[in-house]
Amino acid sequence: METKEGKININEMDFKFAEEVISYPGGEHLRKCFACGTCTAGCPISEIDEAFSPRRIIRQILFGMREEVLSSPAIWFCLICYRCYAHCPQNVNFPDLMRVLQYLAIKQNYVTSDILDRIKEIDKRLQILRHDLIKYDVDKQKQLHPVKK
Ligand code: SF4
Ligand code: SF4
Structure with missing residues (x-):
């Protein structure tokens, strides 16, 4: 999986994870994300904790990093303020995506x-x-x- 240096272990990638997230309301536009970072730049939580990055969380989902994402406390930090969604050029609904991740984290015993x-x-x-x-x-x-x- 992704290390601090950004390396990814392909053997640990779960390719079904992104499809699972996309199948829930809120996940529809996930694959449209082109990693521009506008969401992270305007997020009030990223401002106080640089470890919280909507852009990175989306990349992790797309890379199939189920365990890292669902066991991370970061998915509970979102204020659901919709600022990122309002500015996303690709209509990625990140706050609703967070709800999907929280639901999956509980359902799959990652909490x-x-x-x-x-x-x-x-x-x-x-x-x-x-x-x-x-x-x-x-x-x-x-x-x-x-x-x-
Ligand atoms: S603003 Fe939208 S397109 Fe840009 S990184 Fe965030 S989710 Fe992806
Ligand atoms: S909805 Fe969540 S991720 Fe988006 S800007 Fe607000 S706090 Fe940040």
Whole structure:
């Protein structure tokens, strides 16, 4: 498989993987990707973690790297913000592709307890953050537009 130097072991490539991903809604345009990197350049997660690269994940799927992709915590980092999809010149729906990968990772038992704990922790923090942001917005609106009694 792909090493840090970018080498690939052809004996470990799973050629059915890409077809499997393509068979789910969201995976349809996978083979149209021409690796321009626009998705990675505009991704807010790639900005904070350079190890997260939509372009690379797509290449890995196309190269049949099932285990690397489905066991990677990176497939759980996507915010599903659709920014990459909006700018993709080939209409590759990467956020929906992420959902497919997450589904396959669970179905095929690639999710370890360590990854599950990390996902739960991120979800918990996101809920707290969302609650505080909504509260801040509601309080601000109340100050700007007090209800007349
Ligand atoms: S922007 Fe689209 S075509 Fe370009 S690398 Fe990303 S998915 Fe592929
Ligand atoms: S949908 Fe996911 S991969 Fe695409 S830009 Fe947003 S965080 Fe990045």
